[in-house]
Amino acid sequence: VTDRPGSRRVLLKLSGEVFGGGAVGLDPDVVAGIARQIAVAAADGVQVAVVVGGGNFFRGAELSRRGLDRSRADYMGMLGTVMNALALQDFLEQAGVRTRVQTAITMGQVAEPYIPLRAIRHLEKGRVVVFAAGAGMPFFTTDTVAAQRALETHCQEVLVGKKGVDGVYTADPKVDPTATRIDHITYADALSRGLRVADAAAFSLCMDNGLAMRVFGMEGDGNVTRALRGERIGTLVTT
Ligand code: UDP
Numbered sequence: 001v002t003d004r005p006g007s008r009r010v011l012l013k014l015s016g017e018v019f020g021g022g023a024v025g026l027d028p029d030v031v032a033g034i035a036r037q038i039a040v041a042a043a044d045g046v047q048v049a050v051v052v053g054g055g056n057f058f059r060g061a062e063l064s065r066r067g068l069d070r071s072r073a074d075y076m077g078m079l080g081t082v083m084n085a086l087a088l089q090d091f092l093e094q095a096g097v098r099t100r101v102q103t104a105i106t107m108g109q110v111a112e113p114y115i116p117l118r119a120i121r122h123l124e125k126g127r128v129v130v131f132a133a134g135a136g137m138p139f140f141t142t143d144t145v146a147a148q149r150a151l152e153t154h155c156q157e158v159l160v161g162k163k164g165v166d167g168v169y170t171a172d173p174k175v176d177p178t179a180t181r182i183d184h185i186t187y188a189d190a191l192s193r194g195l196r197v198a199d200a201a202a203f204s205l206c207m208d209n210g211l212a213m214r215v216f217g218m219e220g221d222g223n224v225t226r227a228l229r230g231e232r233i234g235t236l237v238t239t
Contacts, residue, residue, distance in 0.1 A: 003120050003124065003154060004154075005047060005123070005124075005154060005156070007045050007046065007047060008045075008046050008047065008156060008229075008230060009046075009047035009048075009049070009123060009153075009154065009155050009156055010046065010047070010048060010049070010150075010155050010156060010157045010158075010159055010228060010230075011049045011050070011051060011146055011149060011150035011153070011155040011157070011158050011159065012038070012048060012049070012050045012051070012159045012161065012224070012227075012228065013050075013051050013053070013142065013143065013146035013158060013159065013160045013161065014034065014050060014051070014052050014053065014084075014088075014161055015053040015055055015142070015161075015162075015163070016052070016053040016054045016055030016056035016057065016080065016081070016084060017053075017055055017056055017163050018030070018034070018053075018056075018161060018163055018218055019031055019052070019053075019056050019084045019087065019088075020055075020056030022163075023056075024056060024057070025056065025057070026056070026083070026084070026087050028087070028091075031084075031087045031088055031091050032091045032094070032095075034088070034091075034218075034224055035088060035091030035092045035094070035095050035097075036091075036095050037222060037223075037224035037225045037228075038050070038092060038095075038097065038128060038224060038225075038228065039092065039095035039096060039097045040222075040225045041224075041225050041228035041229050042097050042126065042128055043097075044229060045126075046228050046229060046230075047123040047124070047126070048123075048128045048129075048228060049119065049123060049128070049129045049130075049131065049149060049150070049153055049155055050085075050088065050128065050129070050130045050131065051130075051131045051142055051145050051146040051149055052081050052084040052085045052088060052130060052131070052132055052142065053081060053084070053142040053143075054077050054078065054079075054080030054081035054082075054083075054084060054134075054142065055077075055080075056080070056084070057076075057077070057079075057080030057083065057084075058073065058076045058077045058079075058080050059077055060073040060074030060075075060076065060077040060138065061073075063076065063077075070138065070139070071138040071139075074138035074139065074140075075105075075138065077134070078104070078105060078133045078134045078136065079105075079133070081132045081133055081134055081142060082101075082103055082105075082107070082110065082111070082132045082133055084132070085101045085103075085111070085130045085131075085132035086101065086110065086111075086132075088130055089101050089130055092128055092130075097127075097128050098125075098126070098127040098128070099127060099128045099129075099130060100112055100119075100122050100127055100128075100129050100130070101129075101130045101131075101132055102114045102115065102118075102119055102129060102130070102131055102132070103131075103132045103133040103136075104131070104132070104133040104134055104135055104136030104137075104145075105133040105136045107133075111132065114131065114136075116152045116153055119131075119149075119153050120153050120154070123153065129153075131145065131149050135148065140201070141199050141201070141202070143160075143198045143199045143201075143202035144199065144201040144202045144205065146158055146160070146202065147198075147201075147202045147205040147206050147211060147213075148205060150211060151205065151209055151211060155211075156212070157211075157212045157213070157214055157230075158206065158211060158212070158213045158214070159213075159214050159216065159227045159228065160198065160213060160214065160215045160216070161216060161217075161218040161223075161224060161227070162215060162216065162217055162218060162234075163217075163218050163219070164217075164219075165217060166181065166216060166217030166219070166220065166233075166234055167181045167182065167215050167216060167217065167233075167234035167235035168181070168182050168185060168190065168195055168197055168215050168234075168235035168237065169181050169182065169195075170182060170193075170195075181234075181235065182195075182235050183232070183235060183236065184235070184236045184237075184238070185235065185236075185237055186237070186238055186239065187203060187206065187207035187237060187238070187239055188207070188239075190203075190237060191203075191207075197213065197215060197235075197237050198213065206237070206239075207239055210238075210239045211239075212236060212237065212238045212239075213236075213237045213238075214227060214233075214234055214235065214236050214237070215234050215235045215237065216233045216234030216235075217233075217234060220233070
């Protein structure tokens with residue numbers, strides 16, 4: 001390793017639906033609220049990297065079902081994540097947090113290119129780094145990118161903020177009223193019990209490399225700050 005973070009360094013994955021507030025496009029009030037919560041943790045000295053999704057704009061798989069070429073549709077999806085990243089950057093800066101966006105597709109006027117060592121440097125200086133444009137490759141998801149970026153920038157945990165659910169349950173709580181939330185589970189147990197924690201590629205990256213994942217609900221009061229600080233909310237998944 002080239003760096004050893006002295007303080008807590010985590011990667012927060014925010015899916016596109018979080019940004020949209022349930023609709024297509026952006027809900028600036030929602031993004032501002034998330035930014036303020038990240039700012040509190042950053043002021044505490046937590047080093048925060050973020051991977052943003054883009055499902056509030058486009059999902060490649062959905063567009064391709066409606067006739068677009070899959071790869072081109074995936075690039076549209078990746079460009080959507082950049083808009084989310086810029087919105088988050090803006091509100092983070094308004095909340096007093098120096099923020100850098102790095103994109104996997106080069107667009108120098110808008111953001112820095114993805115340079116892992118530079119991202120680490122930003123984190124060490126207390127800047128929030130937002131990773132956008134996914135992996136820059138079609139057929140990937142931003143969940144997978146979250147695991148990969150966390151590993152490459154030596155984050156200790158991936159924090160997956162969910163909308164409408166506050167962790168991993170024994171069954172789908174929307175279908176089965178007896179379902180209960182699990183505090184801690186291993187990747188192997190989740191796999192054998194058929195519990196969907198993340199997509200398969202993200203899941204195996206985390207499991208194979210011993211990277212912990214915490215799945216938590218975005219809705220609760222100050223939950224994003226709490227997860228970033230290391231409070232034991234939601235479900236912890238470990239190898
Ligand atoms: N995408 C991609 N490669 C990547 C990341 C994302 O092709 O490395 C595309 C893909 O079409 C995806 C869309 O970008 O549907 C938005 O990302 P994702 O679905 O992961 O966002 P989320 O579900 O988190 O909102």
